[in-house]
Amino acid sequence: xxxxxxxxxxxxxxxxxxxxxxxxxxxxxxxxxxxxxxxxxxxxxxxxxxxxxxxxxxxxxxxxxxxxxxxxxxxxxxxxxxxxxxxxxxxxxxxxxxxxxxxxxxxxxxxxxxxxxxxxxxxxxxxxxxxxxxxxxxxxxxxxxxxxxxxxxxxxxxxxxxxxxxxxxxxxxxxxxxxxxxxxxxxxxxxxxxxxxxxxxxxxxxxxxxxxxxxxxxxxxxxxxxxxxxxxxxxxxxxxxxxxxxxxxxxxxxxxxxxxxxxxxxxxxxxxxxxxxxxxxxxxxxxxxxxxxxxxxxxxxxxxxx
Numbered sequence: 001x002x003x004x005x006x007x008x009x010x011x012x013x014x015x016x017x018x019x020x021x022x023x024x025x026x027x028x029x030x031x032x033x034x035x036x037x038x039x040x041x042x043x044x045x046x047x048x049x050x051x052x053x054x055x056x057x058x059x060x061x062x063x064x065x066x067x068x069x070x071x072x073x074x075x076x077x078x079x080x081x082x083x084x085x086x087x088x089x090x091x092x093x094x095x096x097x098x099x100x101x102x103x104x105x106x107x108x109x110x111x112x113x114x115x116x117x118x119x120x121x122x123x124x125x126x127x128x129x130x131x132x133x134x135x136x137x138x139x140x141x142x143x144x145x146x147x148x149x150x151x152x153x154x155x156x157x158x159x160x161x162x163x164x165x166x167x168x169x170x171x172x173x174x175x176x177x178x179x180x181x182x183x184x185x186x187x188x189x190x191x192x193x194x195x196x197x198x199x200x201x202x203x204x205x206x207x208x209x210x211x212x213x214x215x216x217x218x219x220x221x222x223x224x225x226x227x228x229x230x231x232x233x234x235x236x237x238x239x240x241x242x243x244x245x246x247x248x249x250x251x252x253x254x255x256x257x258x259x260x261x262x263x264x265x266x267x268x269x270x271x272x273x274x275x276x277x278x279x280x281x282x283x284x285x286x287x288x289x290x291x292x293x294x295x296x297x298x299x300x301x302x303x304x305x306x
Contacts, residue, residue: 026046026047026048026049027044027047027048027049027077027078027159027162027163027166028048028049028051028075028076028077028078029044029048029049029050029051029076029077029078029079029080030051030052030053030072030073030076030078030079030080030103031050031051031052031053031079031080031081032052032053032054032060032079032080032081032082032086032087032091033052033053033054033060033081033082033086033142033278034052034054034055034056034278034279034280035142035148035278035279035288035291036052036080036081036082036111036113036151036155037050037051037052037080037279038279038287038288038291039080039148039151039152039155039288040078040080040155040159042152042173042177042287042288043152043155043156043159043170043173043174043177044159044170044173045169045173047159047163047166047169047170048159051072053069053072053094055280056254056255056276056277056278056279056280056281056285057254057255057280057281058255059255059256060082060086060087061086061087061089061227062089063087063089063090064090065090065091065093065094065097069094070094070097070098073094073095073097073098073100073103074098074099074100075100076098076100076103076109077102077103077109077162077163078103078108078109078110078111078158078159078162079095079103079109079110079111080111080113080155081111081112081113082112082113082114082139082141082142083112083113083114083115083136083139084112084114084119084136084137084138084139084141085135085136085139086114086139086140095110108158108161108162109162111154111155111158113141113142113147113151113154113155114136114137114139114141116147116150116151116153116154117141117147117150117151119136119137119138119139119141120137120138120208120209120212121137121138121205121208122136122137123135123137138205138208138209140205140206140207140208140209140277141209142209142278143206143207143208143209143210143213143277143295144209144210144212144213145181145184145185145188145213145288145292146185146213147209148181148288149178149181149182149185152174152177152178152181153174153178156170156171156173156174180289181288184289184292188292188293188296189213189214191296191300192214192296192299192300194300194303195214195215195216195299195300195303196214196215196216197215197216197217198216198217198248198249198303199216199217199218199219199245199246199247199248200216200217200218200219200247200248200249200250200251201218201219201220201221201222201238201242201247201249201250201251201261201264201270202218202220202221202222202250202251202252203221203222203223203230203250203251203252203253203256203260203261204221204222204223204226204227204252204253204256205221205223205226206253206277207251207275210275210295214299216299219241219242219245219247220238220241220242220245220247221238222234222235222238222250222260222261222264229257229260230260235260235263235264238264239264239267239268242268242270246268246270247268247270248270248271248302248303249265249270249271249272249273249299249302249303249305250264250265250268250270250271250272250273251272251273251274251275251302252272252273252274252275253274253275253276253277253281254274254275254276254277254278254281254282255277255281258272258274261274271301271302271305273298273299273301273302274298275295275298275299276291276294276295278291279291282294284297
């Protein structure tokens with residue numbers, strides 16, 4: 001009998017020991033935009049608990065520092081945002097009100113994706129009368145998958161720094177993601193070859209990195225100034241300009257009111273294409289891979305329209 005009990009205890013002891021050790025608490029990541037939340041999830045997997053401040057149908061410029069967001073920032077181990085002044089109207093207040101020392105600017109828990117890439121449309125002089133102009137350049141870096149790759153490398157390193165006990169797993173996750181991502185970029189680039197040199201109109205200056213990647217040519221913008229809704233007279237001006245410089249399609253993001261783009265498309269006889277802009281911007285854009293699968297597919301459909 002004693003021998004049986006001894007053997008039974010020997011069997012149970014390791015199990016009881018495992019149960020006694022508390023599970024590793026997930027690293028709390030607070031992302032400003034869906035693309036960085038999705039990237040953190042790719043790199044962190046089960047090691048991270050990700051929450052996102054905005055969704056794909058919200059203008060990331062125009063967010064309120066609500067108490068619910070302040071509470072999430074207060075509990076975060078890492079705040080991952082675009083930077084380049086995209087969140088200038090709300091993130092500084094959010095961080096200040098959070099009272100969380102480890103996610104303040106300059107700390108390891110504060111990550112700005114735009115710091116890792118080459119910015120386009122950097123103004124030579126700052127004049128706020130010109131609309132929502134960003135001193136660091138155009139902040140919408142997520143529309144080029146090559147930028148996502150650069151940010152992924154830096155974000156994985158930051159996760160390893162903040163959570164060194166799991167550094168090896170973050171490294172493995174990044175290596176796996178990077179391999180799949182480079183293969184996907186090659187596929188998207190090949191699929192998008194017919195888009196090179198195609199003239200387009202933008203509703204907002206939100207796709208300059210996408211155009212830089214795919215070789216699309218922006219010939220007009222509906223907004224007279226960044227962040228300023230186009231007036232009827234502005235739309236008429238763009239329509240008149242298209243007579244001498246025609247475009248194949250007009251593009252707007254999922255979060256934007258489509259009416260200006262739809263009006264121009266109807267008058268000019270060109271395609272109007274809604275792009276997801278970020279993860280969640282369409283049914284197909286459920287993750288970062290779906291975001292670019294859908295973006296390229298929508299653009300190719302626009303080119304194919306007579």
